[in-house]
Amino acid sequence: MVQNSRCSACGQLQKLKLTGIYARWYPYGSESIGYQLNLCDECVQSRLVPVLKATYNGEAENGTCPSCHESGLPRLEYTWLTLYARNEDAVRCTVAFCERCAERYRVQFTSYGKKLEDRARPQQASKPAYWQALGIDPRQAS
Numbered sequence: 001m002v003q004n005s006r007c008s009a010c011g012q013l014q015k016l017k018l019t020g021i022y023a024r025w026y027p028y029g030s031e032s033i034g035y036q037l038n039l040c041d042e043c044v045q046s047r048l049v050p051v052l053k054a055t056y057n058g059e060a061e062n063g064t065c066p067s068c069h070e071s072g073l074p075r076l077e078y079t080w081l082t083l084y085a086r087n088e089d090a091v092r093c094t095v096a097f098c099e100r101c102a103e104r105y106r107v108q109f110t111s112y113g114k115k116l117e118d119r120a121r122p123q124q125a126s127k128p129a130y131w132q133a134l135g136i137d138p139r140q141a142s
């Protein structure tokens with residue numbers, strides 16, 4: 001039995017390779033939170049596609065939540081997604097909602113997903129002591 005072929009959300013065994021979804025968000029003043037989900041095609045259609053379409057309709061740019069359509073929001077909550085569809089390169093995208101909708105949206109990750117290790121934001125990356133001892137600042141490397 002191939003374990004990876006069970007959809008994280010609906011729990012159905014799938015013959016086709018699932019779409020891997022990595023989600024991460026950055027609560028203000030605390031460590032980032034990351035989860036991974038594997039979704040079947042049906043769950044991608046029902047859970048992911050509407051959210052991505054809503055995000056890309058441009059409402060978020062004007063301070064309107066694409067989910068509940070509340071407008072005049074001072075700021076939106078962002079969730080960063082990395083999507084691995086079968087046989088395709090990774091696609092990165094961001095979804096933005098009001099606080100309430102963001103919380104509701106993230107529940108699927110926190111309840112069905114697998115928690116990922118915290119990963120520091122790139123600008124907070126530590127300098128490896130090995131290179132520093134050699135007089136090299138890794139941030140200057142390309």
Ligand SMILES: [Zn+2]
Pocket residue numbers: 007008009010011012039040041042043
């Ligand atoms: Zn599913």
Ligand SMILES: [Zn+2]
Pocket residue numbers: 065066067068069070097098099100101102
């Ligand atoms: Zn909303």
